[in-house]
Amino acid sequence: RKEVEQDPGPFNVPEGATVAFNCTYSNSASQSFFWYRQDCRKEPKLLMSVYSSGNEDGRFTAQLNRASQYISLLIRDSKLSDSATYLCVVTLGFQKLVFGTGTRLLVSP
Amino acid sequence: DAGVTQSPTHLIKTRGQQVTLRCSPKSGHDTVSWYQQALGQGPQFIFQYYEEEERQRGNFPDRFSGHQFPNYSSELNVNALLLGDSALYLCASSSLRGSVNTEAFFGQGTRLTVV
Numbered sequence: 001r002k003e004v005e006q007d008p009g010p011f012n013v014p015e016g017a018t019v020a021f022n023c024t025y026s027n028s029a030s031q032s033f034f035w036y037r038q039d040c041r042k043e044p045k046l047l048m049s050v051y052s053s054g055n056e057d058g059r060f061t062a063q064l065n066r067a068s069q070y071i072s073l074l075i076r077d078s079k080l081s082d083s084a085t086y087l088c089v090v091t092l093g094f095q096k097l098v099f100g101t102g103t104r105l106l107v108s109p
Numbered sequence: 110d111a112g113v114t115q116s117p118t119h120l121i122k123t124r125g126q127q128v129t130l131r132c133s134p135k136s137g138h139d140t141v142s143w144y145q146q147a148l149g150q151g152p153q154f155i156f157q158y159y160e161e162e163e164r165q166r167g168n169f170p171d172r173f174s175g176h177q178f179p180n181y182s183s184e185l186n187v188n189a190l191l192l193g194d195s196a197l198y199l200c201a202s203s204s205l206r207g208s209v210n211t212e213a214f215f216g217q218g219t220r221l222t223v224v
Contacts, residue, residue, distance in 0.1 A: 099151030
């Protein structure tokens with residue numbers, strides 16, 4: 001079983017749509033949780049950290065459920081520029097990032 | 110601030126050869142981690158260097174080795190290259206002096222092709 005599992009997609013949505021991504025992680029010792037964004041053939045970049053209380057950054061909302069070992073990302077009012085791969089990430093050990101395979105999002109006009 | 114820089118950006122090697130990839134961390138960062146990203150996969154943790162020592166290691170064979178220099182820059186060496194080593198190699202820098210949630214910044218990566 002993979003340590004972090006995500007639906008690889010692709011998710012094809014029209015501009016303005018709301019889309020949700022989920023991931024699950026297997027190691028209950030995971031310490032920190034993040035969503036990274038990766039554009040084609042580029043490096044991953046931190047999108048946002050994820051907390052149990054939930055956190056929002058503009059059109060993006062992330063949520064962590066430690067009991068279910070489940071992380072979510074909600075994107076509202078999708079833009080063309082949101083097209084990318086979204087990587088679910090947990091940390092095991094100090095700053096050892098464990099990535100999911102990523103979920104590909106395609107936003108169309 | 111130059112951010113995290115990696116060299117070279119692209120590299121083609123032959124099976125059995127050896128390769129060295131280089132990484133300069135972001136200013137103020139003292140920890141360097143290396144990741145391998147195969148096509149269609151998420152990055153996989155190779156190892157992490159702090160204070161010139163390997164602190165953590167992922168599930169990679171001994172053909173993968175590294176080094177960190179006193180200026181915090183780092184090298185990743187891969188011996189006896191296999192076709193399966195073809196991937197994007199990413200370097201991430203961070204600081205152990207901060208909290209555990211210190212953001213890791215990635216370099217643009219080195220795309221290695223083994224033929």
